[in-house]
Amino acid sequence: MVDIAISYDGNLRCSATHGPSGATLLTDAPKDNMGSGAAFSPTDLVATALGTCVLTTMAIAARQRGIELAGATMRVTKEMVSKPVRRIARLTVELHIPLELPEEQRAALEWVARSCPVHKSMHPDVEMPIAIVWGSRDATSSEASPNLELTIGAHVEQSAEKTPAPTPVSKP
Numbered sequence: 001m002v003d004i005a006i007s008y009d010g011n012l013r014c015s016a017t018h019g020p021s022g023a024t025l026l027t028d029a030p031k032d033n034m035g036s037g038a039a040f041s042p043t044d045l046v047a048t049a050l051g052t053c054v055l056t057t058m059a060i061a062a063r064q065r066g067i068e069l070a071g072a073t074m075r076v077t078k079e080m081v082s083k084p085v086r087r088i089a090r091l092t093v094e095l096h097i098p099l100e101l102p103e104e105q106r107a108a109l110e111w112v113a114r115s116c117p118v119h120k121s122m123h124p125d126v127e128m129p130i131a132i133v134w135g136s137r138d139a140t141s142s143e144a145s146p147n148l149e150l151t152i153g154a155h156v157e158q159s160a161e162k163t164p165a166p167t168p169v170s171k172p
Contacts, residue, residue: 013039033086043078047091051076053118054093054130061112065105071098090127096136106134 003019012029027042029035040048051074059069072095079090095113113119113130122128 012036014042032080043080043088046088047076047078050091050116050118050122050128051093053116054095054113057116058095058109058112061109065108067099067101067105067109069097069099072096088126090129091122093128093130095130095132097132097134098136100135106132 005017005019006014008014009026012035014027015024016027017024025045026039027045028037028039030041030044031037033041035041055069055072055074059072062069074093074095077090077092077094078088079092081087081089097109101109110132113132119128119130
């Protein structure tokens with residue numbers, strides 16, 4: 001269990017303190033919802049949570065296989081809707097991993113990507129396609145990659161089905 005202490009600081013801003021580490025982050029309402037957009041909005045943090053969870057759980061699985069994912073980059077694009085209520089409609093994930101791995105190892109890590117705790121915790125109405133490009137470093141540019149190799153879990157309802165675990169991959 002982790003406690004996070006949150007205070008409303010006024011002017012549509014909050015601060016949150018992570019209990020175990022004491023690290024603090026600020027949120028601000030986005031410009032399109034009466035805020036100044038000076039910090040992550042709460043829904044930006046949801047997008048950030050998905051992306052960092054995907055990458056962290058993949059890195060854990062990779063480390064267990066003797067693979068280092070340092071240099072991997074990701075872009076998460078958040079799309080909101082306002083009707084019938086304001087909510088996140090889609091979180092598009094584009095992940096670039098600067099490695100060429102055998103298909104069996106790639107499949108194992110791709111399975112982990114769509115099985116991260118944040119992905120599994122999201123409402124089924126939120127679409128979450130995850131595209132992984134192997135052998136590439138650039139997910140931080142504003143252009144989408146033209147050579148996406150794989151799209152995983154185009155909708156969270158798909159990933160809610162029982163997905164068999166991949167065959168364990170031995171260390172190289």
